[in-house]
Amino acid sequence: MKYEEIEGSVTAALGFKAAGVHCGIRKNRTKKDLGLIASDVLCNAAAIYTTNKVKGAPLIVTKEHLKNGKAQAIICNSGNANTCNADGVFIATEMCKATGKALGIDPTDVVVASTGVIGQPLPLEPITNAIPGLSEKLSKEGFDDVVEAIMTTDTRKKETAVKFNLGSKECVIGGIAKGSGMINPNMATMLCFITTDANISSEMLHEALLETAAETFNMVSVDGDTSTNDMVVILASGLSKNDEIKTKGADYETFKEGLKIVMTYLSREIARDGEGATKLIEAVVNGAPDIITARTVAKSVISSSLFKAAMFGADANWGRVLCAIGYSGADVDVNKIDVEFESTGGRILVCKNGAGVEFSEELARQILVQDEIKVIISLNDGNSSATAWGCDLTYDYVKINGDYRT
Template identity: 55%
Template structure:
């Protein structure tokens, strides 16, 4: 996957441990019967963090989300740790909240913090009872193994049908201080966020108030995770959390301005890259799809049109078949719930080997099918839409729809 370069920001290793003061770990505690696969992860800050979260809009919400929201409300937006398990979503269980609270208490007791300073999350199968015993048996070992190199183990612990670990981190300066912001994500299917199963944890050593962290997160989610669609299903357990411990030593960001913009840009870089990682690793995916809708009158229209194309099953199938069936793109643009003149719309298909225009002013144009086939044979495909009705643009991300997607989801519980 190609990473976009941004002036003033350098990609670094470290994931959620790239920022000062953060350690992490992951291991197998027995929730996943395959002992080689980690199923329990932790992220911990040596100092208190200002924290914020964004959660699924599905009416059915995982118990960990309900508990995390309660914790952040009780603590006034403060947190020091994340505890997360995979293989079991702890959703639609009568005792789900009780289990999530017990897990939080277990971690809090071991590391010596308040339970409300714990962000708790789960991912996996919905509707299966979750026992607290694996957490009781392995919490001490999990905490004892926390290190600054533990980010990879933590990232492994949140994977379900994911095929690759998803981590990004950047280094930049604010107020003359070197700052870091990094994250880890999971998600491969049931992804059509509205803030699937995606879990996303971001850490930073930037000094910034809880209110400004929440504002930045809420804004960036709209143009990153909420512009992602693998299969159109919005999960019950979606969560994005950010913890900022201030150890970079910059003057605390308490209002909008240049420093806030630098922090927000770093958050965008990390979250947009993780969004693309989630898209490229969609269940059964063979291609990353990025749709850019430009020439829009406003950001809302641009997002609606780009997402309409990305989530179209027929278009996704065409991309799997490497078929330049541009009519499916126009169809998806046409049913997008936004106001624009379809007669002004142009569309091009692009990859690293070239670009071909397939539609202009709402109608097809002559193009080489052979050239189009070469373009669509690549792993990353870009769909460029020009509405011709403004100067605003937005991107959306997804993947092709393959035979393997059905196979994976046909036997997911097994």
């Protein structure tokens, strides 16, 4: 099956438009802080949410709205998260009402999201005042504006889209995401909005999201903190007119592979853009006895603060890799583990059968000074594999989070 990357992200699929504006939540008037994605038709929809017990009010409202598996628009503000606010559910509901009124749709067909500082009162008036003008700006070219509108400490836009065929029909899946800090997703990611024109049921959308998140977004960690606002939402307009995907089968697998391409790209970009990061780290685990072991080991390694700090300093301290594997909880034979480092600077074996081997520190440093590093871990105990993504730990991470609120 051929998958081709195309431009347009969340507006690339048939039926979708987007817009973003500055409404007044952010003090910096040059930064957009309110974004909208809307479909021409009512969509089948699904979402997955953070497992953090503290959940932002928008997640509560969105979950209620998606009980019927339908949605037609997504409204999201940045700069101030609607979380731990006494009137949070009221604010989220009013955002949906204002959006529904502006678009002429049922407010319960609106998904609402919010990101930014937690626990700060979120003013409603700037948002509701801006929504009519925001809806008027909706266009196929608005994908860049909506990406900007959902960013907080992000330094780069995270967006992509692919096209492929389901039978004789061309289909598109596009997505945008935000996330740079407080990244350790469980069941979802920071904020991710995905659109498709494929004809697929809400039940199969949800199944595809769960399965794909397990090997993409849930394999990302920047700092080990699971956000209160994490949410992935997907809307399917069905306008490609392919035969509806109602059960698992060949078409479902084709669709899921396209979804995986989109979500993998966004996962990598989130890790690459970790707060203060200078390097993307990819941990590849091979030879595991089962997929759970492979995922557990890979995630533990890229989550290790000591290992992340070593990567920042281009220090081939492979002992920190074994240390992270050892406390991961995975049942592994440490005497079988091999470790290699790889980048555009080359590839080097640093550990064989759980013990160090002689290697060139000069070559190791040449490999580790690159901005994308792969640590390859061979457990030599089976046929399962997994990949996780993280970043290095730098001085700037502390600087960013030392005064994030003030």
